[in-house]
Amino acid sequence: MVVSRSHPRYESLMIRERLVKGYEDGFVAVEGLMAHGRGEAFDYLLGERTGKAAGRALRAAAASMLTSERPVISVNGNAAALCAKEMVELAGIVGAETEVNLFYGGWERRRKVAGVLEECGAVRVLGTDERRSERLSGTDSPRRVVDRDGIHKSDLVLIALEDGDRAAALKEAGKRVVAFDLNPLSRTAETADVSIIDNVARGMAELASIAKEYRERSESWLREITDGFDNRDNLAICINEIRENLTGRARIAQIGR
Ligand code: PTJ
Helix, strand or coil: CCCCCCCCCHHHHHHHHHHHHHHHCCCCCHHHHHHHHHHHHHHHHCCCCCCHHHHHHHHHHHHHHHHCCCEEEEECHHHHHHHHHHHHHHHHHHCCEEEECCCCCCHHHHHHHHHHHHHCCCCCEECCCHHHEEECCCCCCHHHEEECCCHHHCCEEEEECCCHHHHHHHHHCCCEEEEECCCCCCHHHHHCCEEECCCHHHHHHHHHHHHHHHCCCCHHHHHHHHHCCCHHHHHHHHHHHHHHHHHHHHHHHHHCC
C-alpha cells in the first residue's frame, strides 16, 4: 500500500507496513500483526513518545548491557521487522550475540529472521541450528529452545515483545532480563529487571545511541546507574505518566465541546 506523506498517521502506518511486508516475506508470524495492534493501543496511551520513565529504563538498560559479560539480544519476527538494523548496531556497541528465538513457527522461519539480521550486517546470528539447541527449564513456551553458545551461556538477555513465562524462566536461570514491552501491566514488564515501556521502532535506536555514549564510561559509573534503578518504581512512574496523559486528553476533549 502506498501511504501519502501528508497523512496525519504517516509514521504509524509506515510501521504497520513494515510488519505486513515481514509477514508477506514469511518472517513475521500472523499473530505478530495482532500483537502489534495491542502495542499500538498502548503507544497511543503513552502519547506515542519516549517518556521520562522509558528514558530512565533505557539508560539502565544500556549500563546493564555494558557491564554484562555475555549479553545476548533475542530476536523475534516483529523485532526483526521493526528494528533489525538498530539491534545489529547495538550488538556491535555492547559486544552482544544476536540470537533468533521464536514463539511461533519452526527452523525455516528462524533462518528467515536471521537473514534479515544478516542483511543489516550481522556476522554471526545464533538460534538457527537445531543441533546446537538446548532447553531452558521452567517454561513450556516454544521459546525454551535456545542456542548453546547464546542464551544458554548468557548472563543478560534483551527481549522484545515476549511472553511473561520466558522472562520468568530466564530470571530463574540466573540471567538478567531487559525487556521492551509497550504494556506496563504485562507479566513480562513486571518480571524483567529493566522494563523499557516504549515502542521498539523508536526505543531500540535510542538504546544503541545511549550505549554508544556510555561505552567510554567507567565500570563503577555504570554500576551506579544499574544499582540506582528500581524496575517496580519505574513501572509505577510510567503508569502515572499514562494517567497524566489521559487527564490532559480529557481536558482537551472538554474544551472542544
Ligand atoms: O515472532 P514470534 O513467533 O516470536 O512471535 C512474536 C509475537 C509478538 C507474536 C509473540 O511474542 C506474542 O504473541 O507476543 P504477545 O504475547 O502478543 O506480546 C506482545 C507484547 O509486546 C504486548 O504486551 C504488546 O503490547 C507489546 N508490543 C507490541 N508491539 C510492540 C510492543 N512492545 C514494544 N514495541 C512494539 N512495537
